[in-house]
Amino acid sequence: MSTPFNLQTLLSSHSTDGLALHEQFINPAMAGVLKTIGFDARYVRGEGAYLIDDKGQRYLDCLGGYAVFAAGRNHPVIKDALKQAIDADLPNLPGIGLFRTSGILAQELVGLVPGNAGDKPEMVFFASGGAEAVDAALKQARIATGRKGLVHCTRSYHGLTMGALSVTGNHEFRDGFGELLAGTVEVAFNDLASLETALAPRDKAAFIVEPIQGKGVNLPSADYLREAAKLCAKYGTIFILDEIQTGLGRTGRWFAGEHFGMGTTWNPDIVILAKALSGGFVPVSAVLSKRWIHTKVYPSMNHCSRIQTTFGQNDLAMVAGLAALHVLREERLLENATAVGDYLMNGLRTALGGFELVKEIRGKGLMIAIEFARPRSMALKMAWDMLHKLDESLFCQAIIMPLMSDHHILAQVAGHRLDVIKLIPPLVLTRQDADVLMAALTTCVAACHRFPGPAWEVGKKLSAAAVRRFSPGEGGAPPRAVSGEPATV
Numbered sequence: 001m002s003t004p005f006n007l008q009t010l011l012s013s014h015s016t017d018g019l020a021l022h023e024q025f026i027n028p029a030m031a032g033v034l035k036t037i038g039f040d041a042r043y044v045r046g047e048g049a050y051l052i053d054d055k056g057q058r059y060l061d062c063l064g065g066y067a068v069f070a071a072g073r074n075h076p077v078i079k080d081a082l083k084q085a086i087d088a089d090l091p092n093l094p095g096i097g098l099f100r101t102s103g104i105l106a107q108e109l110v111g112l113v114p115g116n117a118g119d120k121p122e123m124v125f126f127a128s129g130g131a132e133a134v135d136a137a138l139k140q141a142r143i144a145t146g147r148k149g150l151v152h153c154t155r156s157y158h159g160l161t162m163g164a165l166s167v168t169g170n171h172e173f174r175d176g177f178g179e180l181l182a183g184t185v186e187v188a189f190n191d192l193a194s195l196e197t198a199l200a201p202r203d204k205a206a207f208i209v210e211p212i213q214g215k216g217v218n219l220p221s222a223d224y225l226r227e228a229a230k231l232c233a234k235y236g237t238i239f240i241l242d243e244i245q246t247g248l249g250r251t252g253r254w255f256a257g258e259h260f261g262m263g264t265t266w267n268p269d270i271v272i273l274a275k276a277l278s279g280g281f282v283p284v285s286a287v288l289s290k291r292w293i294h295t296k297v298y299p300s301m302n303h304c305s306r307i308q309t310t311f312g313q314n315d316l317a318m319v320a321g322l323a324a325l326h327v328l329r330e331e332r333l334l335e336n337a338t339a340v341g342d343y344l345m346n347g348l349r350t351a352l353g354g355f356e357l358v359k360e361i362r363g364k365g366l367m368i369a370i371e372f373a374r375p376r377s378m379a380l381k382m383a384w385d386m387l388h389k390l391d392e393s394l395f396c397q398a399i400i401m402p403l404m405s406d407h408h409i410l411a412q413v414a415g416h417r418l419d420v421i422k423l424i425p426p427l428v429l430t431r432q433d434a435d436v437l438m439a440a441l442t443t444c445v446a447a448c449h450r451f452p453g454p455a456w457e458v459g460k461k462l463s464a465a466a467v468r469r470f471s472p473g474e475g476g477a478p479p480r481a482v483s484g485e486p487a488t489v
């Protein structure tokens, strides 16, 4: 007699060996990091802005699966939509055949893009991951322009497939992978003169940029994106706006570019979405391109499948996307991101602004950074220098670790060699959650102002465990000095 599949029984029989399985079969180095920094809680459930462990402890999730959980975890409406899709026995993935749900989602997405029809991106290519979509966009740009060159920004993050990695300006991700795409040029973010120099030879297929850089939460100057779009038009380069992290409500608008005039004074040629579109359930990404680009990519029936991917338009992903958009709209989560984001940012400025180590609090909506800088007072300066000599990515762990262990709040360092903490919680975050977060951050930041003090012990602890330079970041910044690598200090 066959045994029925029972997920609960299976999970119960593995209630305590999650870390061991991870260590043995998935990534022992990462398992080591999680143990060392105290991020190895045994979560059993997710609910809205919270994760819940096997002892019933609730954790406020300000990392949000690297900005995936816009609508919160396990949103009942999205869950129900997916159950409906499964129960409907949809004709999923006909391969060569008509996909039923993708046209509906494509129409909705195009409807969200600001700007006039005919002048804005309005053809959609679906994929699963963000980097996969970036690769597709780069390929579209090369085909449409007949050029090879690609321009990207310092500190950009566009993903880790070979194409996306070639335009990722966080070079630590590139180490060891050999030659990437030829013809890429890196320019400083917010630097229009360098961009023009890079575009002037008229050999660049695309300029790819995040409206707000994820690594560090770097904001553009008010006119940067508009002027960059103009320069791209002037030199025949395709302007790709990577809204994978910022898109669909994170900053209080459907597209972060809208804060800077997108749809009114300029339009990207291609805009990319992913993360939040998944509803937190099914990986999905979308490349929205202007019609003329699309026509060049798929000029004839012979070329109709030139860029494609097996799971691209799968029904569960499309339904997750449709339901996620429904929830974002119905629950006015963009408005909530603005209101709670402003409340949190202003509150943090008041609570933390007076601390010597705090340099700046910045962001848009619920994408917020707290940047720290070298203090003035002697003892703190010594402690700061010591920690930075040990490793330039270490300081923020002195806040992230107690935030987790003492306050049960997940947050992340915004990237390698950055003294920046980043908050990207689900957009369902309430003012009460924000109050809890502000109080906890204030306690942890205050603790760093006592030297000697336990907060500064973090360096010793991490270097003893050889996880220096580990800065969890969206896209999974890797632990680079895990055991096995020689210690550098």
Ligand code: PLP
Binding pocket: 066, 129, 130, 131, 132, 134, 157, 158, 159, 160, 210, 214, 242, 243, 244, 245, 246, 274, 474, 475
């Ligand atoms: N682009 C941006 C702006 C991102 O933030 C990310 C991921 O964090 C990516 C691209 C890559 O997406 P994925 O990790 O799904 O490949």
